[in-house]
Amino acid sequence: MIVAGAGLGGLTLAHGLHRASVDVMVYERDQGPAVRAQGARFHIDDRGIRALRACLPPAQFELFHATLGGSSDKILVVGDVDGRLEILGSNSFTGAEGRPDQVRSGRPASRRLLRQILLHGLEGHVEFGKEVVRHERLHQGVRVYFADGTRAEADLLVAAEGVGSAVRRQYLPHAEVVDTGVRWLGGKTPITPGLRQTGLLALLGSSFTITDLGEVGMVLAAMRFSEPPVQAAARLVPGLDPGDIDDFLMWALIPPREMLGDAALASHTVSGERLWRQARPLVEEAHPSLRLVVEQAWPEQTYYLPLAASIPVAAWQPGPVTLLGDAIHAMPPNRGSGANTALQDAERLCARLIDVDRGERDLLEAVAAYEKDMRRDGFEAVNASMEALSGFLKD
Ligand SMILES: Cc1cc2nc3c(=O)[nH]c(=O)nc-3n(C[C@H](O)[C@H](O)[C@H](O)COP(=O)(O)OP(=O)(O)OC[C@H]3O[C@@H](n4cnc5c(N)ncnc54)[C@H](O)[C@@H]3O)c2cc1C
Structure with a gap:
């Protein structure tokens, strides 16, 4: 099995297959595990937790679970009222199976920590500096070509x-990705005594919080580990370097598309420090606590993202190539x-492919069954996220 991309989805699949002794190799474009900051915090709900519990070695899952932040079940709207930051409103998460239009309750997780956990134990099964550029269907299976001129073959390629x-661009050329027009200038700030003294953290709790700064929107959410990652790693998976070790506040500014000279910032060559310098003037007029958040950020961890979304496509014939996650159903994060x-x-x-490995199912039949569920739930989530996008900051 070949997996293109060592992101959250690809590595989770690889763990599940590896644990079941199914041959798997992940090829990642980045030159190494630490070349990018890997983002900040994300909201994980029952779907993500169930998947990680099913695929990860139990001690690694425990490490992830022990470090999650407190329960997050609402979005807060915060505003400056006569010089004081106050909660102006809150929206409870009421999502559940069959309600993709609503956010599900969950907990904050550190992306960097999860990536470290996911890479652990897959040594020899993940190769960095391997950009997949194209593939070719063989009589049986598929051949994958890399940017460095090498190639590899497998029964199945997972995008x-x-x-x-x-x-996706080669396999489903009609599957389009569109620019949502939303821009995300994000960063991470350590939780210092000075920041704690502002009272901002007590106000936010573990909720995702939005605030309106006029032309620019601002998003804030704290990542406070329930158990310090270093301690949890030593207790559960000695030898695993957790990467993220300190609590932090994730923030993002949502400027109008053209405000910052979009094309120049979206490039991977722009340094975090330069992006941070662009962020500072955007909060010049904001409440002092919000200014402090940006001022005290780790500059090199600032990133800029144009948010994109997939256009759902109709079912296709199953083959020796399949897709998962953002490769087929990218959506805005709201x-x-x-x-x-x-x-x-x-x-x-993973479950379908284990059946194939055990001889209980034919590969194409397994891919077809997986893709049917993936399209239904993935595209449903895309549609729900897109519908809500226009009200992102006013939800
Ligand atoms: C600002 C923001 C906030 C978000 N917050 C949340 C949240 O709170 N909750 C939530 O559920 N989702 C959230 N999301 C969405 C979430 O981040 C993505 O859906 C998720 O990361 C997708 O995982 P993935 O494994 O499909 O792809 P990715 O995580 O994007 O991984 C893809 C990997 O493939 C590699 N790669 C790329 N091209 C190649 C190539 N040609 N060859 C080899 N390797 C390649 C990349 O380097 C990367 O490592 C958010 C997204 C954004 C932008």
């Missing part, structure tokens, strides 16, 4: 390389579903 998927559906895909595909 898990995120929204820009090269495999329903907290992208990573959760990617993890759900990984769990479902």
